[in-house]
Amino acid sequence: QENFLIGFTKDERNALLALKAGFHNAFLDEKWQSKNCYDWFGLKCNGTVVGVTLENLDISGEIKVDALYNLTALSILSFKNNLISGQLMDFSNNVNLAQLDLSSNNFSGPISPSLVDLVLLESLQLQENRLTGQILPFDQPSLKEFNVSNNNLSGPIPNTSILQSFDDSSYDHNLLLCGPPLSTICGPSSLVNDTSSSSNNSQIGHILVIVNAVGLFILIILLFTVYKKNKQLDQKIIERENIAVKYDEEKGEEIPSELPSELPSEIPSQVIDNKAKATKQDQENLVFVDGVAEFELGDLMKASAESLGKGNFGNAYRVRLDDGRHVIVKRLRDLKPLSRDEFMNRLQVITAHRHPNLAPPIAYFYSKDEKLLVHKFTANGNLFNRIHGGRGTSDRIPFRWSARLAVAQGVARAMEYLHMNPNSQAAVPHGNLKSSNVLIDENNMVLVSDYGMTSIISNKISAQRMVSYRSPEYLASKKVSKKSDVWSYGSLVMELLTGKISSHSDPKDNTAVDLGSWVHRAVREEWTAEIFDLEIMVQRSAIHGMLKLLQLAVRCCDNSPVKRPEMSEVVREVESIKLPSVESESEEDLSADRSADRSVDRSLTDDSMSATPSR
Numbered sequence: 354q355e356n357f358l359i360g361f362t363k364d365e366r367n368a369l370l371a372l373k374a375g376f377h378n379a380f381l382d383e384k385w386q387s388k389n390c391y392d393w394f395g396l397k398c399n400g401t402v403v404g405v406t407l408e409n410l411d412i413s414g415e416i417k418v419d420a421l422y423n424l425t426a427l428s429i430l431s432f433k434n435n436l437i438s439g440q441l442m443d444f445s446n447n448v449n450l451a452q453l454d455l456s457s458n459n460f461s462g463p464i465s466p467s468l469v470d471l472v473l474l475e476s477l478q479l480q481e482n483r484l485t486g487q488i489l490p491f492d493q494p495s496l497k498e499f500n501v502s503n504n505n506l507s508g509p510i511p512n513t514s515i516l517q518s519f520d521d522s523s524y525d526h527n528l529l530l531c532g533p534p535l536s537t538i539c540g541p542s543s544l545v546n547d548t549s550s551s552s553n554n555s556q557i558g559h560i561l562v563i564v565n566a567v568g569l570f571i572l573i574i575l576l577f578t579v580y581k582k583n584k585q586l587d588q589k590i591i592e593r594e595n596i597a598v599k600y601d602e603e604k605g606e607e608i609p610s611e612l613p614s615e616l617p618s619e620i621p622s623q624v625i626d627n628k629a630k631a632t633k634q635d636q637e638n639l640v641f642v643d644g645v646a647e648f649e650l651g652d653l654m655k656a657s658a659e660s661l662g663k664g665n666f667g668n669a670y671r672v673r674l675d676d677g678r679h680v681i682v683k684r685l686r687d688l689k690p691l692s693r694d695e696f697m698n699r700l701q702v703i704t705a706h707r708h709p710n711l712a713p714p715i716a717y718f719y720s721k722d723e724k725l726l727v728h729k730f731t732a733n734g735n736l737f738n739r740i741h742g743g744r745g746t747s748d749r750i751p752f753r754w755s756a757r758l759a760v761a762q763g764v765a766r767a768m769e770y771l772h773m774n775p776n777s778q779a780a781v782p783h784g785n786l787k788s789s790n791v792l793i794d795e796n797n798m799v800l801v802s803d804y805g806m807t808s809i810i811s812n813k814i815s816a817q818r819m820v821s822y823r824s825p826e827y828l829a830s831k832k833v834s835k836k837s838d839v840w841s842y843g844s845l846v847m848e849l850l851t852g853k854i855s856s857h858s859d860p861k862d863n864t865a866v867d868l869g870s871w872v873h874r875a876v877r878e879e880w881t882a883e884i885f886d887l888e889i890m891v892q893r894s895a896i897h898g899m900l901k902l903l904q905l906a907v908r909c910c911d912n913s914p915v916k917r918p919e920m921s922e923v924v925r926e927v928e929s930i931k932l933p934s935v936e937s938e939s940e941e942d943l944s945a946d947r948s949a950d951r952s953v954d955r956s957l958t959d960d961s962m963s964a965t966p967s968r
């Protein structure tokens with residue numbers, strides 16, 4: 354059989370087929386088949402495989418540690434910007450490797466020691482993963498490019514001449530990394546071996562990272578001592594800045610001109626009130642949106658934290674404060690190059706939006722190396738998990754029609770408010786509405802989160818990663834608008850009604866469907882009633898309301914943006930859908946023998962539906 358292969362050896366082909374089997378990628382399944390290496394997408398071969406370049410393909414799945422053993426001639430390897438998870442591979446057999454780019458994936462665990470022995474290695478790009486443990490003492494003179502920024506690495510940067518020759522951008526955004534070339538000073542705790550690096554139990558998705566609280570505390574004390582020394586000097590600078598702010602306010606200073614045109618041309622009055630407050634606090638601490646400092650940056654840093662995974666704007670952590678309260682901390686990355694003032698201004702615009710169905714950050718932080726958003730923790734998770742979580746297990750609490758309708762109404766109200774905001778004349782598109790950005794709090798209130806981020810995230814990243822339900826015009830222009838929000842709302846409602854995962858929001862899930870086309874087909878082929886999630890289909894008396902909501906969702910997902918309704922019209926329509934009487938719903942629930950969830954469902958419905966002071 355080997356005689357029939359062109360461009361690569363049998364062992365290499367088998368290794369690549371095994372690699373493909375670990376990925377869930379329809380594109381590769383199609384393109385990596387033939388016996389001719391030259392037909393394979395992303396390969397470079399000359400009798401043997403010398404290059405594998407698979408970038409921006411939404412590849413998910415894991416790579417086995419020994420996956421590259423038989424690719425002995427490999428010189429270039431890039432899996433840049435995919436969703437690959439698992440530990441880094443063993444590169445001991447890839448002695449020709451010169452360029453390795455695994456950036457923007459979900460790799461976890463330690464940096465593979467085999468990389469230190471690659472004497473031809475010129476470029477190592479590991480940024481934007483979830484790597485833990487320490488940086489190894491790379492010192493091969495061949496190394497010209499090196500980047501491990503945006504990981505969870507810890508400890509001192511080894512003092513080799515090669516590693517010290519790269520500037521701090523190669524190391525930025527690793528919360529526990531220290532020593533030159535970073536300006537963070539190493540405390541005694543940094544010298545303790547990081548236990549997380551040796552653990553082999555890194556999981557795909559949500560990894561629990563318990564931060565060594567004692568060690569960190571010592572580090573914080575050291576950092577604060579340094580801060581305090583600078584404080585007196587800073588005080589003078591702050592006083593000067595306050596004078597400058599007052600002067601700007603008197604002149605009626607406007608938001609910098611680079612703001613997107615959809616943002617308000619004037620700063621809302623509430624924002625101006627906050628501005629002086631913010632300027633006093635923001636030098637080295639959190640800026641609280643309501644002006645009351647509930648805790649300090651140091652409290653966050655010494656607390657234990659659980660990683661919730663990597664979102665489009667950075668890593669999110671659930672942090673447990675000393676008083677037992679939980680908050681969510683998001684470490685932002687891929688921002689526009691904003692000055693402190695610009696960042697503060699934009700956050701003030703975002704946080705000035707107040708509506709019972711919105712979840713703005715409660716605090717934010719800016720420093721050269723770190724930008725953070727702090728949110729209240731919402732105890733009942735997100736809508737994605739409510740719709741899809743625990744299916745087929747005894748843990749699953751059925752998600753009934755009344756509760757789903759309440760979600761559709763709450764989200765619609767929040768979106769209408771963002772589009773119309775009566776208080777500040779600010780009208781912003783959300784830009785990233787999806788089920789994981791709809792949160793459910795302890796009172797079962799529906800809260801829309803992560804809105805307005807286009808004003809701070811770099812244009813390239815927003816275009817690549819935001820908007821999980823992609824409208825046709827967004828795919829063409831890469832710009833979010835109110836009408837692309839309406840499309841997203843329609844898709845979210847389809848997800849809510851069908852219980853299907855959208856392939857746009859989770860390409861790696863093989864049960865996912867292109868919701869828009871799937872629903873359109875169902876309507877066209879007249880099997881409409883069958884498309885509803887079984888959990889609500891049993892509620893026969895509600896079928897009329899479900900059909901009405903489905904029709905609205907279909908209109909929101911019209912290919913032509915002008916034919917889509919405005920959010921205000923959507924709110925009117927979704928609120929006109931009546932719930933079936935409590936009696937008939939209860940009877941149906943009883944007949945489905947699933948009455949256990951009644952209290953949960955009714956509370957979700959009642960609470961979120963009653964919270965409508967703005968209407």
Ligand SMILES: Nc1ncnc2c1ncn2[C@@H]1O[C@H](COP(=O)(O)OP(=O)(O)OP(=O)(O)O)[C@@H](O)[C@H]1O
Pocket residue numbers: 661662663664665666667668669681683712728729730731732734735785789790792802803
């Ligand atoms: N305030 C919060 N309370 C509880 N869970 C939250 C909160 N904010 C976010 N989460 C959850 O944490 C996880 C990560 O959130 P994050 O916003 O970083 O990413 P995402 O929602 O997956 O994507 P994107 O960055 O596009 O919004 C998600 O499952 C999200 O639902």
